[in-house]
Amino acid sequence: MAISVADMMEEVRRKRPLVHHITNYVTVNDCANVCICAGGSPVMTDEAKDLPEMVALSSAVVLNIGTLNERTVESMTIAGREANRNDVPVVLDPVGAGATSYRTSAARLLLDRVEVSVIKGNSGEIGVLAGIGGKVRGVDSVSGSDGMEAAVSALAERTGAVVAATGKTDYVSDGRTVSVMGNGSDMLETVSGTGCMVSSVIGCYVGACGTSVESVSAAISVFNIAAEKAVEGGKVFGPGSFKTKLLDSVYGLTKDDVDGSIRMELRKV
Ligand SMILES: Nc1ncnc2c1ncn2[C@@H]1O[C@H](COP(=O)(O)OP(=O)(O)O)[C@@H](O)[C@H]1O
Ligand SMILES: Cc1ncsc1CCOP(=O)(O)O
Ligand SMILES: [Mg+2]
DSSP, X not given: OOOOHHHHHHHHHHHOOXXXXXXXXXXXXXXXXXXXXXXXXXXXXXXXXXXXXXXXXXXXXXXXXXXXXXXXXXXXXXHHHHXXXXXXXXXXXXXXXXXXXXXXXXXXXXXXXXXXSEEEEEHHHHHHHHTSOOOEETTEEOSOOTTHHHHHHHHHHHHSSEXXXXXXXXXXXXXXEEEEEOOOOGGGGGSTTHHHHHHHHHHHHHHXXXXXXXXXXXHHHHHHHHHHHHHHTSOOOSHHHHHHHHHHHHHHOOHHHHHHHOOEEEEEO
């Protein structure tokens, strides 16, 4: 029988996967904290000499190009290749792909150099990488979600990765199955880094439960249900209090919260 989202949440908390990140300097602390709240153990390092041992110890590697530069793209290549050698899943967050040609080519270069297990971006970034013409301004998607179900499936089929596109509706596919999810809160758009945080939570879930449409979807659902619960608590007065409540809510989410709120549909491609 397939393992439920609530059971995967418990599995992550039980296994406490070590999630290695090379990520951006805007949201790095939020990624570390959400990783702990979700049940994982974060570590951030991008020094080439530190990478082989750290990656070998890790349950997952998250590569986030939000504040990329020539040195960190090389570090991401080293970390990704070490992860491949050690059978450690790699999550790529192509932040800002499509906004500039440098970001788009860096995302493509990493996909060429590294066997990536999960590609997770907003709908604009995934639209660009899938070739359906998403629009990205800075790090934000300015495209709608038209065609995303086909886009995630096509990119998954082309790359062999599980592909996730986030937004008001979230889509995840491995090229055979697509999951379509409707949890979340529009408050998530008022805080920088919620997409980066989702990538860290995905790192926890693939690290503890393996890479699949189900585990990636579970991570997104847990994060988005936590956002709903944060707002329902009545103590959110704006983006600042929302971010604090969001972390509390990821930390305290119960199996009943998940089972009572989840909005996820699995479809065959
Ligand atoms: N309008 C919305 N309503 C509900 N959830 C949203 C909305 N926009 C984004 N989200 C959620 O916020 C998180 C970040 O998604 P997104 O804004 O697409 O990424 P990014 O921050 O990388 O641009 C995801 O969990 C996504 O499902
Ligand atoms: C604002 C900004 N600039 C470079 S990285 C970054 C954070 C992006 O976070 P997210 O992808 O979660 O919106
Ligand atoms: Mg993002």
